[in-house]
Amino acid sequence: MSAAAPARYPVPWKLLLPALMLFIAVVLIPLAMTIMLSFHKWGQYTGIEPVFILENWREIWSDSYFHEMFLRTFRIAVAATLLTAICGAPEAYILNRMRAPWKGIFLLIILGPLLISVVARTLGWALLFGGQNGIANKALMSIGLIDTPIPFMFTETGVIIALAHVMMPFMVLSVWAALQRVDPQIENAAMSLGAGPLTIIRRIILPQIMPGILSGGIIVFSLCASAFATPAIIGGRRLKVAATLAYDEFLNTLNWPLGAAVAVLLLMAIVLIVVSSNALIERRYAEAFR
Amino acid sequence: MAFLALDHVNKRFGDHIAVEDFTLSVKKGEFISLLGPSGCGKTTTLQMIAGFVDPTAGSIHLEGRDLLSTKPAQRGLGIVFQSYALFPHMTASENIAFGLEMRGIARAEREGKVRDALAMVGLDGYGDRYPRRMSGGQQQRVALARALVIKPDVLLLDEPLSNLDAKLREDMQIELRQIQRNLGTTTVLVTHDQTEAMALSDRIVVMSKGRIEQIGTPQETYERPASAFVSQFLGKTNEFPAEIRLSDGAQKLIFGSCEWQAPAGPSGPVTVTVRPEKVGFASPKSDSLKGRVVSRIFQGNHWLFQCETECGPAIVVRQNNGEPQPEEGETVSLIWRKDDMGLRRAGESR
Ligand SMILES: Nc1ncnc2c1ncn2[C@@H]1O[C@H](COP(=O)(O)OP(=O)(O)O)[C@@H](O)[C@H]1O
Ligand SMILES: [Mg+2]
Numbered sequence: 310m311s312a313a314a315p316a317r318y319p320v321p322w323k324l325l326l327p328a329l330m331l332f333i334a335v336v337l338i339p340l341a342m343t344i345m346l347s348f349h350k351w352g353q354y355t356g357i358e359p360v361f362i363l364e365n366w367r368e369i370w371s372d373s374y375f376h377e378m379f380l381r382t383f384r385i386a387v388a389a390t391l392l393t394a395i396c397g398a399p400e401a402y403i404l405n406r407m408r409a410p411w412k413g414i415f416l417l418i419i420l421g422p423l424l425i426s427v428v429a430r431t432l433g434w435a436l437l438f439g440g441q442n443g444i445a446n447k448a449l450m451s452i453g454l455i456d457t458p459i460p461f462m463f464t465e466t467g468v469i470i471a472l473a474h475v476m477m478p479f480m481v482l483s484v485w486a487a488l489q490r491v492d493p494q495i496e497n498a499a500m501s502l503g504a505g506p507l508t509i510i511r512r513i514i515l516p517q518i519m520p521g522i523l524s525g526g527i528i529v530f531s532l533c534a535s536a537f538a539t540p541a542i543i544g545g546r547r548l549k550v551a552a553t554l555a556y557d558e559f560l561n562t563l564n565w566p567l568g569a570a571v572a573v574l575l576l577m578a579i580v581l582i583v584v585s586s587n588a589l590i591e592r593r594y595a596e597a598f599r
Numbered sequence: 600m601a602f603l604a605l606d607h608v609n610k611r612f613g614d615h616i617a618v619e620d621f622t623l624s625v626k627k628g629e630f631i632s633l634l635g636p637s638g639c640g641k642t643t644t645l646q647m648i649a650g651f652v653d654p655t656a657g658s659i660h661l662e663g664r665d666l667l668s669t670k671p672a673q674r675g676l677g678i679v680f681q682s683y684a685l686f687p688h689m690t691a692s693e694n695i696a697f698g699l700e701m702r703g704i705a706r707a708e709r710e711g712k713v714r715d716a717l718a719m720v721g722l723d724g725y726g727d728r729y730p731r732r733m734s735g736g737q738q739q740r741v742a743l744a745r746a747l748v749i750k751p752d753v754l755l756l757d758e759p760l761s762n763l764d765a766k767l768r769e770d771m772q773i774e775l776r777q778i779q780r781n782l783g784t785t786t787v788l789v790t791h792d793q794t795e796a797m798a799l800s801d802r803i804v805v806m807s808k809g810r811i812e813q814i815g816t817p818q819e820t821y822e823r824p825a826s827a828f829v830s831q832f833l834g835k836t837n838e839f840p841a842e843i844r845l846s847d848g849a850q851k852l853i854f855g856s857c858e859w860q861a862p863a864g865p866s867g868p869v870t871v872t873v874r875p876e877k878v879g880f881a882s883p884k885s886d887s888l889k890g891r892v893v894s895r896i897f898q899g900n901h902w903l904f905q906c907e908t909e910c911g912p913a914i915v916v917r918q919n920n921g922e923p924q925p926e927e928g929e930t931v932s933l934i935w936r937k938d939d940m941g942l943r944r945a946g947e948s949r
Pocket of ligand 1 (some may be wrong): 688
């Protein structure tokens with residue numbers, strides 16, 4: 310027997326160690342380095358100087374170009390989130406009411422795209438509406454429904470629609486989970502009390518799946534606000550959002566400190582919004598729902 | 600005249616027959632129980648009255664008007680579900696007020712009625728609670744108040760007490776019966792618990808495999824079960840194989856070493872049925888069933904004996920009235936009054 314007193318519960322900690330090391334190595338250290346980087350100085354000819362200045366932050370704070378960028382990022386994220394909620398909640402409801410074989414099949418159809426890369430799914434939109442050559446545009450023009458191609462690429466609307474499409478499974482899943490907790494007899498109960506179908510949805514179902522819609526909304530919002538591939542493909546260089554801006558600063562301008570400041574600000578904003586709205590939701594629904 | 604009438608109602612799910620040839624007429628103010636084992640079609644029958652399930656065939660009338668052509672929302676029935684199906688995002692008061700609101704009753708009047716309904720089920724002061732913050736019994740009361748506050752023509756209850764523990768269930772049974780008596784609401788209760796059905800109902804409909812086995816008052820169904828199923832389902836029953844035979848010029852009922860005078864009827868094999876509490880211990884006489892006590896269980900107000908007789912196992916229940924009772928292993932003679940005995944002829948399975 311070893312003479313040294315062992316730590317009280319050494320095994321769990323030892324088991325945790327590999328994951329903890331990985332987390333520190335690939336998340337915490339790069340994050341700390343990025344934050345540090347955002348305070349460094351950058352010059353066209355001098356490159357990065359490891360000093361502590363607030364210049365990058367001041368630039369973002371005062372330049373309306375950055376304001377517009379962040380505003381656009383959040384406008385797009387909010388609009389895409391609303392769109393997923395408006396389409397996803399009814400989708401989940403209808404799915405939940407389907408019969409045995411169809412339910413499974415359609416759930417697979419909705420969740421299946423998660424297995425396909427975001428890039429591939431976004432490129433689909435580009436193929437459909439990519440200017441003169443988009444298949445959908447061509448078809449619509451040839452049957453004379455439209456004269457000029459529907460503007461989709463490089464527009465905010467385009468980015469919003471494509472983002473909503475890509476994020477839809479998350480909303481459907483979240484609402485679906487909320488629907489599983491709804492008593493299957495509750496609609497009958499409301500009906501027996503004299504409620505019509507619309508009243509049942511508005512007064513009975515919607516309030517019960519609201520927590521699901523809101524938590525789905527938080528997931529979709531944070532993914533949309535930090536999305537890169539979809540805005541990069543649909544919005545391109547012409548319609549930049551915070552994520553594509555940070556990318557450009559890093560890889561095109563090579564102004565790493567400014568890019569780091571943009572990235573850190575985006576991260577902080579998203580964390581703040583997500584945490585505070587989550588707290589709000591929990592407080593609002595603590596009474597009636599666990 | 601029948602208040603609620605179900606006429607040859609059938610329901611199939613695919614090729615599975617859930618309810619078959621269900622005919623029942625309920626009088627105004629009556630308390631009817633649908634009693635049967637799980638899966639025998641009780642819920643399906645109730646849901647057809649409520650309108651959540653459409654019958655494959657047959658008709659349902661309420662006060663002479665055709666219910667099947669009325670939408671569920673317009674039928675004006677009060678329903679309490681097994682899961683209660685309370686609206687979790689509404690307080691108890693809001694739950695109860697919902698039906699009144701759907702009927703366009705003004706807020707002030709609504710509030711008064713909700714308060715009365717809460718008082719009726721003994722929940723004054725609980726109006727602002729959410730269902731999740733209430734016990735099972737309290738939720739059950741809210742569900743009952745919600746169904747009754749709309750003054751329904753018929754109250755439908757689907758195993759309303761099955762989620763409560765035994766003590767609470769008994770209390771609620773008494774309360775439910777009292778509320779129903781006071782309001783005079785025609786009530787149809789679904790249950791698989793025979794004591795509950797007997798305690799509450801004016802009449803019991805015993806069901807098995809989608810069919811009605813017997814309709815009758817609790818005493819009728821218990822004392823004169825129409826089929827083997829009914830007698831087995833409504834409490835324990837002793838069954839002894841016997842035979843009716845002509846002997847010395849008279850019809851005799853012969854089982855074991857007994858030779859009793861038989862009632863009129865054809866000869867042949869029969870089954871003697873007798874309830875355990877109707878069986879008594881006798882002095883060893885020639886015309887009683889001979890046996891031995893295998894086990895003796897004390898249950899407070901009564902004793903439960905398991906005996907092995909010449910005609911197979913038998914159960915005897917005796918009041919604990921202070922008289923000496925036989926010991927385990929003791930040889931006994933079992934006897935009962937001829938009126939308390941049922942005879943079922945072979946082939947007469949129902
Ligand atoms: N929606 C349905 N689809 C198919 N079969 C059903 C459906 N509802 C009930 N059944 C079947 O009908 C029979 C009766 O069910 P039910 O009325 O719920 O019985 P009980 O309430 O007496 O336990 C059962 O065998 C059940 O499996
Ligand atoms: Mg049932």
